[in-house]
Amino acid sequence: NNFYHNVFAFSAPILLCLYYFFPVCKIEVPERLTVSHEALIKTGLADRCISVPVREATDADILLVHSEEYLEAVKKTPYMTLEDLQEFTLQYGDVYFHPNIYHCAKLAAGAALQLVDSVMTGKVRNGMALVRPPGHHSMRSAASGFCVFNNVAIAAQYAKQQYGVKRVLIVDWDVHHGQGVQYCFEDDPSVLYFSWHRYEHQKFWPQLKESDYNSVGKEKGAGFNINVPWNKVGMKNSDYLSVFCHILLPVAYEFSPDLVLVCAGFDSAIGDPEGEMCASPDIFAHLTHLLMNLAGGKLCAVLEGGYNLTSLPQSVCQTVQTLLGDPAPRPANLDGPCESALESLHCVRSAHRQYWSCLKHMTFIFTASSNNSLLLSPAELPTSDVTTKRIKLAEEEEDKLKKVEEEKNAEEEVWPEPPKRVAPAVRTALVLPNDVACPDGCKHVNTSQVCLLVLLQGCSDVSGFAQAVLGLLLPLGYEYDPSLVLLARTPDSGLCDSVWQQLTGLLQGIAQGHTLVLMQVRRRRRGGSISVYLLLHFWGGLDRWQVF
């Protein structure tokens, strides 16, 4: 016993010194990648993907976003002594430099560029880059929040330069504000940056005024920077879906990007020590699905944060399985957005009404008394400053009440395993007369399991689509949670094919992908009667269905 006392007494000061000189990050750890990759292998998802080799980003790639002096400074870190490294680190916020981080940061950025190459050349439809260190906090001449090079910002500039991409949508669903991305593109109308983030009225890291909803972009970029601040923790699936349906998707359709990049941080999932939110991992299946209908499906997801080693791999698998085209699981207990989320939503829409026609016409009020449905009742908008004052008063009041509640629950965070998602053997089939050859890519199935998809001619205005489908149909459909989605289209419906394609795509996020289109064929007969062909695809447990 005496011996151990001496050993500890002797070694403790040395360990403390080392720890002081060389602090190690407790949450941004290598296991984040290994558990995610292992989960993809265990679930069989890795085998269904093609793996793309990584490469180091070149100086030219990095200089698309960062300054020469910053790059030159980071280049020196592998050769620095411990003291110099510690000195170098102290000039930035919340970063941990290691002699090998420059190499890793080049690989992280290079991996994102390899993914952009694979998608833009059509080698793959979409994909995900599992990288560390993350990137969305790093700025032109500064590292920040575990980030050294801004992987996604470099990817966006690279796509514009190498492939002539005109419009890039960056969706940052990480729970922190990617200020580095915002600063990079705030005056650039060719890149629309959308971020939601834990904010708590500027009390949460990185505690920036410019992370609030009224930072809409500058000069030509005004309107192309959308910040959705979460002023409370505990945000749930309904809050996330509401923001997608009532802000991101309408604007994204109006922006009509050629490429979608996702700052795929999963610290916005339940169980994360940084986010303290309550959205379940399967929500990322829906968020991914809703984005896959944009830009012709060209979507590159790049890992940012995510620090709970149980929810992170679950969220990664949910995202990848949706990228592979599997139907999303039934959304877990949607009960409508909370008041704080509604008020943030209202502030963001007010701040952006002048820039986006889809927000101009949809007037909604997010009343405290709303029955908290995903749907919002239309009415005149109060001015946002009144709302902001109301928010502050309501929040302070509520905070006092909730503090005890949160402390009690924090350590009890548990959630069910995401539901199994079976990939249907046949995704789509055409019913053909027996004597007609099956077009290539299709497969003859016996007609008792047919899901019929036929698109007819016609045209209409897209903003009506945005309002009707994104602001009404989608939230209603998610909340109703039917077992079947039935789309009826008559020849005089006036909707053009591309709108129908979007509609069919979006609605496959509901009813676990069971979608049926009712084809009405006008067939002249003696009395001019019309014959309708309806093929119902029956399967077990058809308890509720939805007709549009």
Ligand SMILES: NCCCNCCCCCS
């Ligand atoms: N004491 C402040 C904690 C700062 N945490 C930085 C988090 C960076 C997340 C990157 S996704």
Ligand SMILES: [Zn+2]
């Ligand atoms: Zn984060």
